[in-house]
Amino acid sequence: MTQPRPVPPLPSPKERRRLREAASLTQAQVAARVGVARETVRAWESGRTAPRGPEREAYAKLLASLNKADKVTNNQALTSTLELQPVTPLAPATPPVPVPPVPPVASLAPLAPRADAPAPPPSGAPLTPAQAFDALYAFCAPALVRQAYLLSGRRELARESVEWAFQLAWQRWPEVAVDRDPAGxxxxxxxxxxLSPWHRFRPRYRHPEPPPADASDRALLDVLLTLPAPQRRTLLLYDGVGLDLPETAAETEASTPAAANRLLHAREVVASRLPDLADPVELHRRLAEVASAERLRAAKSTVVRLGSERRARFWTRAAIAFTIAIIGATALTARTAPTRYEPPVPPGETVQGVPPRAAPGTLSNAELNLRAKLRAETQPGPERLLPEGR
Structure with a gap:
């Protein structure tokens, strides 16, 4: 009789997910390497199911290689003293774990730094805040532009959204640097x-942009834009980016059941109008294809940092000018205000009992005779003086 092969041990579901995220792998990539669907990998990492048979052996070997690579990365991190610990894993100084070739479709999740990313510092040198920010920008910006395009359907708005987010992150860098998930x-x-509704009132966004050239891409983008904003965001995070349901609920500020209902309704709408995308794996592939079909490039990290600093200086000066205006108005009021109390003049009052003013009436007979007598008689006066001639 042949002895049964020993079952390889597996780490806990939480450790499986941690190893995958430490290697910057998506669930779809792990599923491609093991030979299963992405939903199966998600179930393994959540603990709902356990792998069996050949899939278990392949999954165990993959996790073992990821664990070995993670130990090597941790040893390298311990030898270098970095100022910003939560951001250093995003720097491209540590080489990623080799992954199998993927289809020629750009993923919606950040997988690798940009080609024009700044060079990493020498081994053992601490990262400056600017270098850490540039590493985070190179890691997340290309994928975020594609995601924002699927959310808004506008290319310029997608680039502006990513630049605004990173400008705000640079202004609040001490807070973002110590965050548990800076990319999130x-x-x-x-x-x-x-997704802000105020963009519809901006003149540059009042008219629609040209749709994608491909008919299938236009159909999928139209279906996405007809979804309510919460459902569209949930569908993109879960089926596009690859977050699990609790993470999607936390990022959308909703409960897990509410996020699940939004996801189900969004999938039903997409499946009813595009039956070919009823499969979540196919939907993920098509979302990545639609986003990667457009030429969407974010600005350089240095441009974003300089723009953030200019914006911060502008609002700081505006706040100072407004404060000075308030102080000047207060000083002027205190200078010109009266120093004593002057009671107001009371309004006039009506006096009672005063007879009305009489108007002249007609003359009597005696008054008429007297007036005629006075006019008829010549009144004596002084003698008139005349000049004498010479």
Missing amino acids: WVRATAYEFA
């Missing part, structure tokens, strides 16, 4: 800006 902080800020 920036993503949530960009989503809020892209």
